[in-house]
Amino acid sequence: MSQHPELPFAAAIEVIKSLLPETLQKPRVGIVCGSGLGGIVDCIRDVVLVPYKMIPGFAESTVPGHKSSLAFGLMGPGDGVPVVAMLGRFHPYEGHHMRTVVYPVRIMAKLGVTEVIITNAAGGLNPKLSVGTIVVIHDHLALPNMTGMNPLLGPLTSPRHQRFIPLSDAYSPSLRRLVFLAAHHLSLDPSALAEGTYAWVSGPTYETPAEGRFLRLAGADVVGMSTVPEVLAAREEGLNVMALSLVTNAVVIPDGYRSIREEVLAELAGKRVELPVADVVSHEEVLEIGKAKGEVMMKLVEWVVGSIPCNI
């Protein structure tokens, strides 16, 4: 495996701190915004934006719905909790090296972040999940991790890191509890918030119906092209992780394939048939749902940030 040049951690931290007032230099919570979910910046007070192009080692996000800036500021009631939000993320399918994809999470840890909230837009595999539902991720299924594309492959980025990271408790039960409490306090309909397993695929192609069925049979509830690399790096850095998916589209057609054979035979026999047709998903649709339903996600995140106890 090829070595990746050392990332300039110290230079990045120095630049970031030089652009921030002292009160914002040590954020407690890091937030990673998924496709179309960068509106979270509206919940942050005293915002200071730090463009990625100013930070050594950062790439640019090339995906529509992702902005290339970190937002520092305060969130939640009272004095507020210092936070840093990544308004756009890096995906491996953009051509970024895996070390670059997870670099911002490592920078967050170095700035003092102890909890990270990772959001994404995802396709629904579980037919019980309707579009707009928010899923609290409690586990993941990462085929790339199991087939030689684990983001933590290669030399350790710090001698403090463990070589072997357990993932049985990757998604903090305490933070997950807080989201459900948040939903109650915000009087959300209980069906608006579910919990489930996220399948990570590399993208950039969306799933074929067979791939969707395969992932569903393997136990996944939603599928997306991000999050897991960030979760792994965050766990390696010792951060508590919470991850939320917004279901933007349905992947699996419950009744299976539209059978052209059945259709033709029925037509020849003079019968009318109405067979299921697969949804054709697009990134525009993903962004549209993010715009329409992202506010609930933002309110949940804001409530959780304001309620994280000192020692979780």
Ligand SMILES: O=P(O)(O)O[C@@H]1C[C@H](O)[C@@H](CO)O1
């Ligand atoms: O960054 P996220 O995971 O929210 O973005 C999703 C997955 C792909 O990048 C894109 C597909 O529409 O949205």
Ligand SMILES: Nc1nc2[nH]cnc2c(=O)[nH]1
């Ligand atoms: N892989 C994948 N990622 C998504 N992100 C939003 N929707 C989808 C989807 O259907 N599949």
